[in-house]
Amino acid sequence: MYVILKRSLQFGPTLAAIRKANMSAETLLAAAKPTDADDWLSLIILLDQISRNCYRDDESALVFTYFDPLARDVSLSAMARGIPDRMRWKLACRPWFYMPLMHSEELADHEKATEEYERMQADVRLLIEGVCAESGPEAEAARMVRARAEEATRLVDNYVDFEQKHFDIVKRFSRYPHRNGPLGRASTEEENDYLENGGETFRR
Template structure:
């Protein structure tokens, strides 16, 4: 497995540039959900195991390699092991990579779309500090977004604020309880009955992305 294979799959090859190309790629890959699970599992399943075991740590010698490893651990894991506890196996290592990218200035060398995905380990981490940092990064991205990508930047801002509100209320993300074998409280059960992706869906519609 080569690092460019991860990046080409996730970001497209050639990279989409126009709003129409970006929307099409987002619909077919980023928001495709379970429909691409089998393809990701077949192509990248073995590489994910290598990444978790540290066999691909040498990818971090380059910025693009570090990004590829982060995507493999943070995004592909959720396709390969959807709705199982194993989907979180790469999160700790992905968070470490995200911190390395953002504690210095490495993230500033990435493209807008690469930066948008490089922040996701903060959003996935069950921590109030990580949730707040995700908001900071999302806001900075929105401020730097070119006009044709403002709607995409809105997605990150709304999702990160919503995640923080949920975490502040419950101290964890209740929608993970079943997967992790955690007992939900009565308040969490009531929340989960009404849990919808309404705000995100509205922004995706604005951006022209199907889900």
């Protein structure tokens, strides 16, 4: 964990510069000029994942109020351009495009995330059971998935279940109660009861 945190902190100045410039997704994409799917994926991981290691505890408010919405907008821009489909058969990479939607407190984002993770789930089943291309990325993915079919199925099922867990919380509370402290939001009695009785915090 220490190594992961140390490496993440190397990106702190980049995140700080983005924040100082108060960049929108539009201005950030214009500056970063992502060309291929790897560029888009790297940018989304920087905003959505690495920010969580750089800004913790009380500082996590910056993640929730700035980097999460920014990551969401970049993610939606990527999807509008069909970028995740370029990684359709790269099952270790594709889920990260949808993670910013999972972190959102908007129901529409969770509906989209659920749709995308279920589509990925269906693709894995297709690779295991269906007729696939004889060559190329799809064929290579099929060979890998079929060699470890149980693990691959469990992986995508976990993504669907994890998104559903997030979705259920937002449907119930219209927000994530565990964020109330860092964001200075007053918790309702129901939210306090939820958190005090083992409610999810997702390690903030």
